[in-house]
Amino acid sequence: MTGAALRLWTGFTLHKRFVPFERAFKYGLALIDIDIDRLDEAARMSPLFAVNKPGLFSFHEKDHGGTGRTKSLRDWADGMLARAGVNVRAGTIRLVTFPRHFFYKFAPISLWYGYDAAGTLRGIIYEVNNTFGEHHCYVAKVGAPRDVHVAEKAFHVSPFFDVNGEYRFTLRAPEATLDVVVENVAGGARQHLANIKARPLAATGGNFLRLALHNPMSSFGVVFAIHWQALRLWLRGARYHRRPPAPAQPATLAARVA
Numbered sequence: 001m002t003g004a005a006l007r008l009w010t011g012f013t014l015h016k017r018f019v020p021f022e023r024a025f026k027y028g029l030a031l032i033d034i035d036i037d038r039l040d041e042a043a044r045m046s047p048l049f050a051v052n053k054p055g056l057f058s059f060h061e062k063d064h065g066g067t068g069r070t071k072s073l074r075d076w077a078d079g080m081l082a083r084a085g086v087n088v089r090a091g092t093i094r095l096v097t098f099p100r101h102f103f104y105k106f107a108p109i110s111l112w113y114g115y116d117a118a119g120t121l122r123g124i125i126y127e128v129n130n131t132f133g134e135h136h137c138y139v140a141k142v143g144a145p146r147d148v149h150v151a152e153k154a155f156h157v158s159p160f161f162d163v164n165g166e167y168r169f170t171l172r173a174p175e176a177t178l179d180v181v182v183e184n185v186a187g188g189a190r191q192h193l194a195n196i197k198a199r200p201l202a203a204t205g206g207n208f209l210r211l212a213l214h215n216p217m218s219s220f221g222v223v224f225a226i227h228w229q230a231l232r233l234w235l236r237g238a239r240y241h242r243r244p245p246a247p248a249q250p251a252t253l254a255a256r257v258a
Contacts, residue, residue, distance in 0.1 A: 003035075004045070004202070004203065005034065005035045005038035005041035005045065006032060006033070006034050006035070006042035006045050006046075006049065006203040007032075007033045007200055007201065007202060007203050008031070008202070008203050008207055009030070009031040009032075009033055009096065009178045009198035009199065009200055009201070010028070010029070010030045010031075010198055011028070011029060011198025011199060012029060012196075013027060013029050013194060013196050013197075014026045014194070014195045014197075015194050015195075016192065016193045016194075018189070018190050018191055018193075019189070019191050029098070029196070030098075030099070031096050031097060031178070032049075032059060032096070032098075032099045033094055033095070034059055034094065034095050035093070035094055036073050036077065036093050036094070037074060037093070042059070042203075045203050045204075046203055046204060046208050048205050048209060048212070049208055054102070054103065055100075056101070056102065056208065057099040057208055057211070057212075058099065058100045059097075059099060060105070063097075063100065063105055063107070064076075064095070064127065065077075066250060067133075077093050077095075077112050077114070077125060080112070080125050080139050080250075080251055081093075081114050081122075081123040081139060083139050083253060084139045084140055084253055084254075085141055086114055086122050086123030086139075086141050086142075087122075088114040088115060090116065090117040091114065091116040091119070091122070092114075092119075093112060093113065093114050093115070094112075094113045094115070095110060095111070095113075096110065096112075096113070096174065096178065097110035097111070097127075106129070106131070107127075108128065108129060108130075108157075109126060109127065109128050110129075111124065111126065111174075112124065112125035112127060113174065114142075121173045122141065123139070124139070124140050124142055124169075124171060125139050125251075126140075126169060126182075128155055128157065130156060130157050132243060134155070134156070134246045136155035136246070136247055136250065136252070137250060137251040138154075138169070138251070138252050138254045139251050139252070140169070140253070140256065142173075142256075143256055145172060145173045146172045146173075147170075147256060148170050148171070148256070148257040149168070149171065149254035149255065149256055149257065150167070150169075150254060150255055151166060151167050151252050151254035152166050152252060153166055153167055153184065153186075154247045154249075154252045155247055155252075156246070164186050165184060165185050165186025165187070165191065166185050166186075167183065168182070168257075169181070169182055169183075174200075176199075176200075177197065177199055178196060178200075179195075179196070180195070180196045181193065181194070181195045181196075182194045182195075
């Protein structure tokens, strides 16, 4: 896959909790989709978007790859994908993530899609951040336009779930739509489901302006929604789990489910 150096995805995310009681909520979101080898080109596509400098919306390389990253984003992503036996050094890597809005960004999940030279999706990095400033990746090989990956849960995300069980990722190659499902499974039962669905938009100044007008809180809204829903869970009696130490390894391998 090649395409424009930068495009937008607009849609929604749905979260549903299954235990010890059911609760669901849904909110709109907007994501950027950027070719990490064409950052200079992406920066020229709209006066309302910048790379590695302040802007109404922007992308900063320092926001990804974890604290202390010394490699370029391309080398870091290639190294992560290599953990799953994926080599796309002759191809393209596209990052789908939340943009930085003014000076702030928080991305609960970012998706790194690795394509070979022929444009076929070969690997995926699920880059996860929690609100405590910690970071972890789940990495998998992709073998079909719709693929399912399972990984042992290794990273503390929500204080209302412990670090047990596994994640089940359902991924579709992002073409006409973006569709990703993350399920938290423990003891053979689903505990939580998160789904992102979005459609593509050109990264024009007009579309960025409409995004700013229709969703002025952007990343601030994501963090507000996380804490608001956490408060409501706590008030309903959901058990609070203390944050364990972050995993020693930066990544966990996810296996394809046949």
